[in-house]
Amino acid sequence: MNKTVNQKAWFLVLPVLVLVAFSAVIPLMTVVNYSVQDTFGQNVFFWNGIMWFEEMLNSERMWNALGRQVVFSAIILAIEVPLGVFVALNMPKKGFWASFCLVVMSLPLLIPWNVVGTIWQIFGRVDIGLLGYTLDAIGIDYNYTQGFFAAWTTVIVMDVWHWTSLVALLAYAGLQSIPDAYYQAAKIDQASRWAVFRYIELPKMMGVLMIAILLRFMDSFMIYTEPFVVTGGGPGNATTFLSIDLVKMALGQFDLGPAAAFSLMYFLVILAISWVFYTVMVNLDKREGR
Amino acid sequence: MAWMAWTWPTAAFFAVIAALLVIFTVLAVKFPETPRRGVLGIETTRGDRLFITLLASAFLNLAWLGFGIAPQPYALIACLVLAAGIFRFV
Numbered sequence: 001m002n003k004t005v006n007q008k009a010w011f012l013v014l015p016v017l018v019l020v021a022f023s024a025v026i027p028l029m030t031v032v033n034y035s036v037q038d039t040f041g042q043n044v045f046f047w048n049g050i051m052w053f054e055e056m057l058n059s060e061r062m063w064n065a066l067g068r069q070v071v072f073s074a075i076i077l078a079i080e081v082p083l084g085v086f087v088a089l090n091m092p093k094k095g096f097w098a099s100f101c102l103v104v105m106s107l108p109l110l111i112p113w114n115v116v117g118t119i120w121q122i123f124g125r126v127d128i129g130l131l132g133y134t135l136d137a138i139g140i141d142y143n144y145t146q147g148f149f150a151a152w153t154t155v156i157v158m159d160v161w162h163w164t165s166l167v168a169l170l171a172y173a174g175l176q177s178i179p180d181a182y183y184q185a186a187k188i189d190q191a192s193r194w195a196v197f198r199y200i201e202l203p204k205m206m207g208v209l210m211i212a213i214l215l216r217f218m219d220s221f222m223i224y225t226e227p228f229v230v231t232g233g234g235p236g237n238a239t240t241f242l243s244i245d246l247v248k249m250a251l252g253q254f255d256l257g258p259a260a261a262f263s264l265m266y267f268l269v270i271l272a273i274s275w276v277f278y279t280v281m282v283n284l285d286k287r288e289g290r
Numbered sequence: 291m292a293w294m295a296w297t298w299p300t301a302a303f304f305a306v307i308a309a310l311l312v313i314f315t316v317l318a319v320k321f322p323e324t325p326r327r328g329v330l331g332i333e334t335t336r337g338d339r340l341f342i343t344l345l346a347s348a349f350l351n352l353a354w355l356g357f358g359i360a361p362q363p364y365a366l367i368a369c370l371v372l373a374a375g376i377f378r379f380v
Contacts, residue, residue, distance in 0.1 A: 036299065
């Protein structure tokens with residue numbers, strides 16, 4: 001039977017296209033326009049060519065912020081992904097406790113970013129916070145407003161607390177989709193626990209895990225609210241991540257041009273990494289489809 | 291449109307990209323192709339190669355500027371060479 005060619009279904013994509021145009025494409029074009037101009041407000045702009053890009057590429061401040069950002073993302077990925085998989089492996093497979101675990105796990109995901117920030121801001125305070133007070137009482141010098149190490153630890157532990165559940169839930173969904181026959185075959189072969197994980201569970205989880213890593217990477221790479229609420233980027237510039245620094249530059253100092261130039265580079269980095277992840281994911285699917 | 295602070299160069303930049311997208315869409319409809327596997331080991335169509343080219347060109351331009359290799363317009367020539375390479379081998 002010959003299928004008739006009908007491309008009208010493309011029109012169904014139109015609303016999304018309009019929405020994305022208004023929420024992303026047009027603002028992005030505006031940022032591109034800002035990046036080649038200078039302004040003192042009043043929507044009056046002066047041509048500046050590629051000077052802002054040159055300035056930003058040679059700006060130690062921005063490279064440092066980018067460096068901190070990369071380190072932050074690397075650390076939280078290195079903690080959250082293995083931890084999430086570990087949690088998922090140890091969650092009950094069915095029954096009351098499975099549902100109970102799922103609900104408990106998803107609780108942190110439901111809390112808005114600024115509330116998470118506030119919770120940890122108070123939790124870590126030495127005078128009234130449970131964590132800060134306890135650590136102080138047992139003699140650990142912990143003060144996230146002054147100590148570099150304390151500030152980083154707080155921000156990282158907060159992110160792990162907030163988002164490990166996401167990785168765990170996705171990994172759990174991946175695990176649930178493995179038919180029992182695989183485990184039975186492994187048992188017949190007397191496969192070790194490690195072999196079952198390495199050759200059955202991990203390959204089957206790969207697809208969702210890639211999505212989890214991509215989501216966590218993008219979210220952590222763009223993190224703003226939580227560290228801003230907890231440390232405000234301090235002490236000094238210790239936890240001033242990219243978006244915090246960009247907001248400082250764009251809104252605090254009203255340097256729209258340099259901020260736009262840098263945010264475009266920031267965007268390119270995210271685009272490149274997301275493309276790599278996407279390509280890997282699509283190719284994983286293809287290999288599984290064969 | 292005034293709030294978007296348009297300039298002629300940026301408008302031309304977006305016009306070129308829009309034109310490229312239109313051309314490649316028309317090409318894809320008129321001359322359908324099967325994806326092929328190149329040096330990256332992934333299947334790519336013309337559209338994929340265009341995307342890779344544009345992204346790589348952006349990074350090439352930034353590197354050109356950051357390392358101060360030569361005046362910026364020459365980066366465009368390098369980009370064309372890069373584009374030819376990507377369309378041939380990727």
